[in-house]
Amino acid sequence: MSGFKKFLFRGNLVDLAVAFVVGAAFAGLVKDFANSFITPLIALLGGKPDYTRLTVTINGTAFPYGVFLTSAIAFVITATIIYFLVVLPTAKLIERMDRGKEATERECPQCLSDIPVKARRCRYCTAEIVPATETPY
Known part of the structure; x- marks a missing residue:
């Protein structure tokens, strides 16, 4: 039982658990930001970007490719937000901090x-x- 306790309380396992929880919360934040600001901007330019009803029917079987298309657009929007609001500023901050070393x-x-x-x-x-x-x- 002591080996199991050591496994559970190892630093990297706890760090991973914390990162997962923070990542899940951050994913919700990014999703809400995209839904609140980015999606309406896209709707202003080209109409509502909801393609979930698009389907192709082959031999009586419907293939709802619109669901995938909507998810792909949401992924691109989310990745763009993450890059410009998190990755790029963090990289510049780290570069500034390492300048004098x-x-x-x-x-x-x-x-x-x-x-x-x-x-x-x-x-x-x-x-x-x-x-x-x-x-x-």
Whole structure:
């Protein structure tokens, strides 16, 4: 039983559970934002974007492709909102925060592995390297 307790309370499992709950709440937020603002804007331009009633009938069997089309449009709208309101601002914020940091690693000119800036020898290919703080002369 103690192994099961350890499994349940491991950090990454709890983090995953929290991320799932926050993600579900965020998905509802994005969906409501799209329904409240984006869908009406699309309706202003080209009519109501609800294609759920579109079907194709082959040999008496109806294929409701409109349901998929409506879901695909909702997915594209949601992905666009996520990109422009979450991903892009977060990337710019991280870039600003990392601007003043000094590099701690550099690329080995021989094997292209990441090595410490002050290294004299690559730990992967063992090539001798001039440290970045010294001049090569």
